[in-house]
Amino acid sequence: MLFALAIALTGCGNAYPAGLVLVAADSSPTAYVKDGTPSGILVDVVTEAFRRTGERFEVQVMPWARCLAEVRSGRVDGIFSVFKLPERNEFLTYTNVPVITQVLAFFVPADSDVKFDGDIGKLGGLGIGTIRGTSYGLKVDSALKTGVWSTVVETNNVDNLVGMLSLKRIDLAIGYRHVVLDAARNKGYLDKIRELSPGIDEIPSYLAFNKQHDYSKVIANFDRALTSMKDDHSFEAIYEKYLGPKAGH
Structure with a gap:
């Protein structure tokens, strides 16, 4: 079963006005469905980062193998979180700051x-x-x-x-x-x-996008937002919300 969280954000700098479609593996505590809505550490991290950039997006939670198939085919824009692997470089463009x-x-x-x-x-x-x-x-x-x-x-x-x-x-x-x-x-x-x-x-893992479109502006904005979250400790606060104080990430 697929569950989606649509985030409608106002902002004049949207690279994709219709909204990005992102997929995440159904895996608690990073991304899962609670009361019919996607939740979890990485859902919250990505949501806050895009709130700061003003980018519209939605998250769909599904099994991992399907996540990869959807982004490889170009049916969705992006996926989180993924490791940098040689075989994935053929169809993914990565952000530069790891989400976990x-x-x-x-x-x-x-x-x-x-x-x-x-x-x-x-x-x-x-x-x-x-x-x-x-x-x-x-x-x-x-x-x-x-x-x-x-x-x-x-x-x-x-x-x-x-x-x-x-x-x-x-x-x-x-x-x-x-x-x-x-x-x-x-x-x-x-x-x-x-x-x-x-x-x-210990393996860094990223938000990544399909290579069928140019997401360079989205990636640059996301990297800046995520860096600012780490600087102001809101990134750490999200982890502590789910895992307790001094949670590793």
Whole structure:
């Protein structure tokens, strides 16, 4: 199901007077639907940035694989948030200031004796769960493609991933800290899983636009607005609203 949030902003500098259409993956706490309306950390960040630029836009929340398909085809203007990957450079133009830095980590059942010392290869004998169509950065994506894990179970969303891990249907799950822990908390599974330390990577993630049109003015304005949000601490305040004081981002 698709949910949309339309933001009508007044401003004489709109590059796209009819309004931009942006898509975001349905993944709490970054972008999700609450009372029929898109909400979440990144929805709030993007909304405030475009409020400052005066750009009209709407957000549609949908599964991640569909988000990528929609922006690749040009049916929507932009997508958030995405990593900079070589294969995406063919169809995406990125903003320059990240909307989030994702902390990538492994998770195991709470009573698992698995340990992690930073060497991904040592976990190769375990069955791993992933979310279909999701990139986990160059290091992990390469490991998945080259068959480091003999058993890979793909799920459609983080709720399914956390559920499978808590029920021990998989030995290991990979995901973004905020997203996995939030899903576990909401589903009552927080005491059934644990995060392996150290984390795998910290990856900046961006708002990006399709390459079928020129969004250079939108991007420049968005970058300025997002930088101003970081300078005046409103960016940090949005994160703290959802994650508590001194939340990492």
